[in-house]
Each structure stands twice: as C-alpha cells, then as structure tokens.
Amino acid sequence: MNHMRLHRNLVFSVIDGLNLIFNEGAYADKVVEKLLKRDARWGSRDRKFVAETTYEIVRWKRLYAEIADIKENYSRENLWRIFAVWATLRGIELPDWNQLAGTPTRRIKGRFDEVSKIRKIKESIPDWLDELGVAELGEDVWTKEINALNKQADVILRANTLRTTKEKLKALLASLEHETEDIKGHPSALRLKERANIFKNEAFKNGFFEVQDANSQLVSEFLDVKPGMKVVDTCAGAGGKSLHLAALMENKGNLISLDIYEGKLRKLKRRARRNGAHNIETRVITSTKVIKKLYDKADRVLIDAPCSGLGVLRRNPDAKWKIQPEFLDKIKDTQQDILQRYSRMVKSGGKMVYATCSILPSENQEQVEKFLASNDDFTLVEDKKLLASESGFDGFYMALLQRK
Numbered sequence: 001m002n003h004m005r006l007h008r009n010l011v012f013s014v015i016d017g018l019n020l021i022f023n024e025g026a027y028a029d030k031v032v033e034k035l036l037k038r039d040a041r042w043g044s045r046d047r048k049f050v051a052e053t054t055y056e057i058v059r060w061k062r063l064y065a066e067i068a069d070i071k072e073n074y075s076r077e078n079l080w081r082i083f084a085v086w087a088t089l090r091g092i093e094l095p096d097w098n099q100l101a102g103t104p105t106r107r108i109k110g111r112f113d114e115v116s117k118i119r120k121i122k123e124s125i126p127d128w129l130d131e132l133g134v135a136e137l138g139e140d141v142w143t144k145e146i147n148a149l150n151k152q153a154d155v156i157l158r159a160n161t162l163r164t165t166k167e168k169l170k171a172l173l174a175s176l177e178h179e180t181e182d183i184k185g186h187p188s189a190l191r192l193k194e195r196a197n198i199f200k201n202e203a204f205k206n207g208f209f210e211v212q213d214a215n216s217q218l219v220s221e222f223l224d225v226k227p228g229m230k231v232v233d234t235c236a237g238a239g240g241k242s243l244h245l246a247a248l249m250e251n252k253g254n255l256i257s258l259d260i261y262e263g264k265l266r267k268l269k270r271r272a273r274r275n276g277a278h279n280i281e282t283r284v285i286t287s288t289k290v291i292k293k294l295y296d297k298a299d300r301v302l303i304d305a306p307c308s309g310l311g312v313l314r315r316n317p318d319a320k321w322k323i324q325p326e327f328l329d330k331i332k333d334t335q336q337d338i339l340q341r342y343s344r345m346v347k348s349g350g351k352m353v354y355a356t357c358s359i360l361p362s363e364n365q366e367q368v369e370k371f372l373a374s375n376d377d378f379t380l381v382e383d384k385k386l387l388a389s390e391s392g393f394d395g396f397y398m399a400l401l402q403r404k
C-alpha cells in the first residue's frame with residue numbers, strides 16, 4: 001500500500017487540468033504551467049504532485065479510460081473515474097470523498113491485467129499510431145520503443161561552456177544540493193540525480209546551463225563546427241541547438257538563426273543574452289528571399305526539421321493524442337521541401353546536418369535518400385538513428401551530408 005495522502009485541492013486542480021487537456025484541446029505543458037500558479041502556498045511536493053499526476057494521466061489516458069470503461073468526451077464524473085484508476089493502480093488508499101465513492105478497486109486491478117495484453121491499450125496509444133509504428137519499425141523494435149517512450153525522462157542539463165565548465169557546474173550545483181552525474185559519450189551533459197525545479201536557482205539565471213536531452217546535444221556536435229565559421233541554423237525555434245552551436249564556436253564567427261516564427265526567435269535572443277552567446281544573429285523567414293540571399297554562403301547548415309515529435313513522447317505525452325495522420329503527411333512534405341531549398345545555403349565543400357526528434361524512417365533516412373536521389377552534389381557522410389529503447393534518451397535522427 002502506498003501511503004501517499006491525497007489532498008483535495010490538489011486533486012481538484014488535476015481534474016480541472018485534465019478537463020482542459022482532454023475536452024478543450026489545451027496543451028498539457030501550458031495547462032500545467034497555469035495550474036502551478038494557482039496557489040502560492042503550495043510547496044514543491046504539492047507542485048510536483050499536480051504536474052506529475054496530470055502528465056501521467058495524459059500519458060495513460062487510453063489505458064485508464066479502457067479500464068474505467070468510459071468514452072470521450074469525458075464528463076467530470078468520468079474524469080474522476082480516470083483519476084480513481086490512476087490512484088488505485090498506484091496502490092494509493094482512496095479517501096472517503098463523494099467523487100471516489102464506489103470505486104471498484106478489485107475490478108480495476110483485474111481489468112488492468114486483462115487489457116494489458118493488447119499493446120495499443122497497454123502502451124496507451126491510438127490505433128493508427130500502433131499500426132504505423134509496426135509498419136515503420138517492425139513489431140519487435142516498435143514494441144520496445146513505444147514502451148521506452150512511455151517512461152518518464154530524466155532531467156538532463158547541458159553545461160554552457162561559454163560561462164563555465166562541466167566540472168565547475170557540477171560543483172556549483174552540488175553546493176546548491178543538486179547532485180548530478182556525467183553521461184558517457186555526451187561531453188557537456190549532466191544528469192540530475194533527483195528531479196527538481198532548477199530554473200529558479202542562480203546557476204540557471206546566470207546562464208551556466210540549459211536543460212537539454214542528451215541525444216539532442218549530439219545534434220550540434222555532429223555538425224562539426226569550428227570557431228570563426230559561418231553557420232546557419234535554419235529551424236532555430238527558441239534556440240536549443242543555436243545556443244549549443246554558439247558555445248561550440250566559442251562565440252567566434254557568425255551564426256545565423258532562422259525560423260518562420262518571430263516569437264520563437266525573440267525567446268532565442270533572451271536565452272542568448274543569458275548564455276553570453278554573442279555571435280548569434282536572428283532572421284525571420286518572411287519570404288524565400290531570406291533563404292536565397294544565403295545560397296552558397298555557409299560553411300555549415302543545420303536543419304533541425306519540424307517533425308512528428310514521436311521521439312520525444314517521454315517529455316510530451318500529449319502528442320500521442322494531438323498528432324493526426326494527416327499532419328504527418330503534411331510535415332513530411334515540408335521536410336523534403338526544406339531539405340531541397342535550405343541545402344542550397346551550403347557552400348561547396350561545406351557540411352549540413354538534417355535532424356529530427358522522430359523515430360520514423362519515413363521522416364528520417366527515407367527523406368535523406370529522397371534528397372540525395374535528386375542532389376548529386378551532396379554525399380552522405382554518416383547518420384545516427386537513436387532510439388529511446390537503445391539509448392535511454394530521446395529518439396533522434398541525424399544525418400551529416402557534405403556538398404561537393
């Protein structure tokens with residue numbers, strides 16, 4: 001028996017959050033962010049309960065709904081049933097609240113054993129996604145992969161070498177009572193031994209680290225940048241990879257960060273200031289001219305392409321329910337279009353990385369093969385297919401290409 005005591009106002013907050021996410025189409029991360037602002041008196045344990053319980057129930061939505069034998073849209077009563085399944089499976093003693101009266105504890109456990117035999121229910125994913133996973137990766141790999149993608153991800157940091165070294169950061173965090181450990185094969189990464197909100201401490205505010213998955217950190221390294229180069233990060237977003245590239249370039253040379261959304265680039269600029277990254281220039285892609293102006297100019301080009309995000313389900317379980325098959329078809333067209341056009345920015349002899357946080361060959365190696373078939377001035381140097389089930393980190397793909 002789990003002796004966790006359930007607090008009424010915390011559970012009500014979770015139910016409110018689930019209502020927004022499941023019934024109103026709201027994004028889980030935004031909802032959780034808002035919920036955590038609800039009550040200034042909540043301590044770190046309360047906040048952790050609200051955030052983690054909400055995410056867990058989002059992750060296991062189909063499994064729990066199947067056990068509770070309910071269908072969408074969920075009434076409040078049904079949301080309470082789902083919550084009761086969550087609590088029961090965790091062995092938490094149910095308080096005698098009206099909303100939980102009559103929870104069939106034994107039946108829940110029986111149903112769990114029964115429905116767990118079916119992968120798409122056990123792993124809590126839509127039918128189409130299960131079929132797609134099997135078609136793309138084969139039954140064996142998909143079974144392992146979706147299982148790994150349903151585990152909660154560790155918190156991984158990237159030491160910002162523009163401000164500090166990994167060793168100094170480790171010591172500083174230890175003095176703030178955050179123990180970390182190195183990760184083999186990931187030179188700037190530290191794993192937080194115990195999950196904590198580290199955005200509030202001085203080390204973060206001073207730009208000594210960013211939170212970034214260990215496999216994600218391999219992408220910028222793969223591009224093989226050197227100080228002084230001209231580098232274009234074509235899908236820079238809020239700049240996770242740009243900040244890393246700036247550090248690898250030791251602030252020397254010219255890094256141009258592009259995106260179609262100005263808002264994301266604004267965030268990138270704020271983060272760059274905190275990071276002490278001075279060689280980044282942002283440009284919004286308002287027309288094809290922005291790209292054409294850079295044709296044949298760059299030593300290195302990074303295409304961190306928009307994708308399904310199926311490799312990062314551990315951090316974003318919501319995506320299981322938000323992505324639609326039609327979106328996948330569209331995003332693949334965008335990926336090929338971006339590859340064809342943005343590759344022109346690489347100068348002769350220069351290099352390019354095409355990367356996604358997806359595990360689907362159709363978004364990854366197949367896109368690169370298609371690109372190479374019509375661009376004989378490029379060759380594939382090497383690619384990495386990183387699965388969550390094999391690496392223990394997020395699913396990523398990266399291909400290094402060179403222009404003749």
Ligand SMILES: C[S@@+](CC[C@H](N)C(=O)[O-])C[C@H]1O[C@@H](n2cnc3c(N)ncnc32)[C@H](O)[C@@H]1O
Pocket residue numbers: 234235236237238239240241242258259260261264285304305306307334338
């Ligand atoms: C995988 S995310 C980038 C994440 C970012 N590189 C990071 O490391 O934090 C893909 C980005 O591509 C942008 N994007 C979508 N379509 C684009 C296009 N046609 N050209 C350039 N960027 C695009 C999205 O706005 C999004 O920020």
